[in-house]
Amino acid sequence: xxxxxxxxxxxxxxxxxACTTSPGPxxxxxxxxxSGTGGLPGAAGVGDPYYPEDGNGGYDVLGYDVAIRYDPSxxxxxxxxxxxxxxxxxxxxxxxxxxxxxxxxxxxxGKPAKFARAGVHELVITPxxxxxxxxxxxxxxxxxxxxxGEDDPSTDGxxxxxxxxxxxxxxxxxHSASTWxxxxxxxxxxxxxxxxxRVPDGWSVIGNxxxxxxxSADGWTTYTWVEANxxxxxxxxxxxxxxxxxxxxxxxxxxxxxxxxxxxxQRATEARLPEVLDFxxxxxxxxxxxxxxxxxxxxxIGFAVELQTRPIYGTEDDLGIVVHEQAHQWFGNSVSLNRWxxxxxxxxxxxxxxxxxxxAKNDTDLDETYRQAVAKADDAFWNRPLLDMGPGKEFTAVxxxxxxxMHALRRTLGEAKFxxxxxxxxxxxxxxxxxxxxxxxxVNDIAGQDQTAFLTEWFHKAAKPSDRFLYPGSLxx
Numbered sequence: 001x002x003x004x005x006x007x008x009x010x011x012x013x014x015x016x017x018a019c020t021t022s023p024g025p026x027x028x029x030x031x032x033x034x035s036g037t038g039g040l041p042g043a044a045g046v047g048d049p050y051y052p053e054d055g056n057g058g059y060d061v062l063g064y065d066v067a068i069r070y071d072p073s074x075x076x077x078x079x080x081x082x083x084x085x086x087x088x089x090x091x092x093x094x095x096x097x098x099x100x101x102x103x104x105x106x107x108x109x110g111k112p113a114k115f116a117r118a119g120v121h122e123l124v125i126t127p128x129x130x131x132x133x134x135x136x137x138x139x140x141x142x143x144x145x146x147x148x149g150e151d152d153p154s155t156d157g158x159x160x161x162x163x164x165x166x167x168x169x170x171x172x173x174x175h176s177a178s179t180w181x182x183x184x185x186x187x188x189x190x191x192x193x194x195x196x197x198r199v200p201d202g203w204s205v206i207g208n209x210x211x212x213x214x215x216s217a218d219g220w221t222t223y224t225w226v227e228a229n230x231x232x233x234x235x236x237x238x239x240x241x242x243x244x245x246x247x248x249x250x251x252x253x254x255x256x257x258x259x260x261x262x263x264x265x266q267r268a269t270e271a272r273l274p275e276v277l278d279f280x281x282x283x284x285x286x287x288x289x290x291x292x293x294x295x296x297x298x299x300x301i302g303f304a305v306e307l308q309t310r311p312i313y314g315t316e317d318d319l320g321i322v323v324h325e326q327a328h329q330w331f332g333n334s335v336s337l338n339r340w341x342x343x344x345x346x347x348x349x350x351x352x353x354x355x356x357x358x359x360a361k362n363d364t365d366l367d368e369t370y371r372q373a374v375a376k377a378d379d380a381f382w383n384r385p386l387l388d389m390g391p392g393k394e395f396t397a398v399x400x401x402x403x404x405x406m407h408a409l410r411r412t413l414g415e416a417k418f419x420x421x422x423x424x425x426x427x428x429x430x431x432x433x434x435x436x437x438x439x440x441x442x443v444n445d446i447a448g449q450d451q452t453a454f455l456t457e458w459f460h461k462a463a464k465p466s467d468r469f470l471y472p473g474s475l476x477x
Contacts, residue, residue: 040058040090064193083184165260246258295307330349344402384401412447
């Protein structure tokens with residue numbers, strides 16, 4: 001059999017694992033591994049102060065190979081995921097993040113490994129021998145059950161969700177990936193991503209990146225999507241529905257958009273995607289992904305998410321939202337944050353992209369738009385910082401106040417230097433991660449003078465900036 005057929009044969013069997021007793025959260029302290037070989041347990045979190053249990057320490061993921069089998073009529077799910085990683089320390093034990101499911105087996109480089117569950121999402125894995133620092137190793141997890149979305153009202157979306165059509169989709173931030181595959185669930189660890197999804201005939205699958213030809217056998221169809229660029233876990237997705245597909249190309253790249261039943265009216269808006277991407281590329285530099293498109297669901301979800309190469313949208317038909325989410329292909333997807341307190345790196349720039357579009361396409365006077373927004377803003381508006389706003393509050397100010405801050409920064413730097421900021425940021429950190437401190441350093445470098453006072457008043461403080469920084473350049477009347 002081919003590898004794919006072996007996978008499906010395994011997934012067709014209900015996985016029942018003989019888990020050992022849960023040891024509780026993995027201890028990152030310097031304790032020798034249980035085998036006495038000198039390895040240490042990997043940390044049960046990457047140290048993000050907002051979500052300390054997200055992600056895991058001790059390794060860097062290179063790639064995910066996720067194979068799933070899902071029947072929408074019964075909600076039966078089987079998963080077989082291989083995580084290829086490089087150890088950053090000698091590991092006697094390490095964790096992956098996985099919410100729910102029954103884990104049937106774990107293998108490391110083809111050999112059985114012990115495993116246990118701890119807390120809400122920790123899968124604690126003990127390899128048969130210490131994984132040495134610098135070694136590339138492959139962890140295979142087979143699992144099954146009914147997927148569970150994350151039940152957290154403070155976050156944007158909850159990962160795996162049932163659609164009114166009977167299908168499913170995955171969307172959410174800061175979490176979502178761990179609701180359907182074992183993962184190092186933090187944006188600081190980006191990796192390539194391959195999805196193979198088997199569904200009953202009549203259903204179809206949309207994912208990230210480029211599609212491979214589907215094939216059918218025994219009443220099931222297998223779809224494969226490959227994201228060759230490194231991707232933050234929360235930007236991965238799978239959508240299973242009775243999709244209508246539009247396929248074309250964008251400067252030689254595959255452009256694939258999918259529409260759930262009842263939202264075909266959005267095809268006219270999505271038809272302008274090449275125009276949107278050309279405009280954004282004129283501002284931010286070359287399009288940084290190897291595919292493009294969108295996913296349109298018939299759900300009033302109240303948000304859109306910038307899934308890599310293919311954002312997901314609800315029923316609101318708004319070209320401005322498309323501009324915003326596609327801007328994230330540069331800000332957030334290609335250049336990703338290292339910690340959630342720096343979400344302004346993603347959202348402030350993407351929100352300002354909407355204004356840039358309106359200025360260029362609708363002759364909007366942004367200075368006047370800015371002044372009107374400032375005049376309407378009350379104390380509650382200003383008393384929300386754009387940085388380090390607190391867990392669960394990441395998205396309270398970055399959209400509206402973020403636009404104002406970016407426009408004030410543009411008027412402070414001047415057109416040429418602001419344009420340089422946009423293109424240097426996206427090129428110097430392309431396909432990587434960055435911090436807010438990196439942006440401040442770049443602002444000061446481009447400005448040729450210290451902009452700490454401006455940056456502090458606009459981004460760090462929870463107060464209205466002084467007039468000196470509120471009305472820079474042409475904003476002074």
